[in-house]
Amino acid sequence: MAWKGMTAFELANFFCRIANEKKVSDVVVLDVSRLTPIADFFVIGTCENQLHIDAVADEMEFRAKHELGMLLRRTGEPASNWVVLDAGDVIVHLFNPELRDYYDLETLWAAAGKWIWVDNALKAEEMVTA
Numbered sequence: 001m002a003w004k005g006m007t008a009f010e011l012a013n014f015f016c017r018i019a020n021e022k023k024v025s026d027v028v029v030l031d032v033s034r035l036t037p038i039a040d041f042f043v044i045g046t047c048e049n050q051l052h053i054d055a056v057a058d059e060m061e062f063r064a065k066h067e068l069g070m071l072l073r074r075t076g077e078p079a080s081n082w083v084v085l086d087a088g089d090v091i092v093h094l095f096n097p098e099l100r101d102y103y104d105l106e107t108l109w110a111a112a113g114k115w116i117w118v119d120n121a122l123k124a125e126e127m128v129t130a
Contacts, residue, residue, distance in 0.1 A: 004068060008033070008040035008089035009122075015085075015092050016117050018063055019045045022056045024094065028106065029122055031113035042109065043092040046100050050079055053094045057083045060092060 006014070012029045019027045024045035033040040047053040057074060064070040064087065076083035081096040082103075093105060106114065114125040 004070075006068075011087060011090045012041040012043050012115075013122055014064075014068070015043045015060055015087070015090060016122060017120075018060050019043070019056060019094075020117060020120065022052075022059055024052075024056055026100075027117035029115040029117075030106065030109050031115070032109055035109065035112055039086075039091045040089040041091075042105065042112075043090060044100070044105055045092075045094055046097050047094050049096060050081055053081065053083050053096065056094055057085060057092075060085055 016027050016029065024047055027043070027045040030042040030044065031040065032038075032042055045056070047056055053076075057076075061072050061074065064072050070087060073086040074083060075086070081099045083092075083094045085092040085094075095103070115122040116125055
């Protein structure tokens with residue numbers, strides 16, 4: 001259980017919906033539950049710039065607090081072009097395009113199951129590419 005009856009996958013979906021509303025691109029969710037004890041899912045998205053990253057992170061923090069009663073831990077220096085929001089079972093990574101390419105979490109965690117945000121829903125990668 002991730003938070004107040006929500007599964008970790010539902011919590012990841014919550015953050016993906018906010019990312020979609022805030023025009024975050026290339027949103028993916030990695031199921032890392034079999035690979036690491038630190039989280040069950042990583043939500044990864046690309047923002048246009050630091051202002052966009054901060055606005056999305058602020059909205060996620062606000063909505064998590066007011067809709068779920070959840071306080072997130074936030075990491076990322078001003079102008080770092082990357083913010084990490086830790087929601088326990090779900091960790092959100094918001095990058096600018098260059099840093100997303102540089103850190104390439106999808107390749108680093110290639111053994112993870114991958115879900116892609118398509119048509120306002122998460123779909124398993126194999127369903128999207130088939």
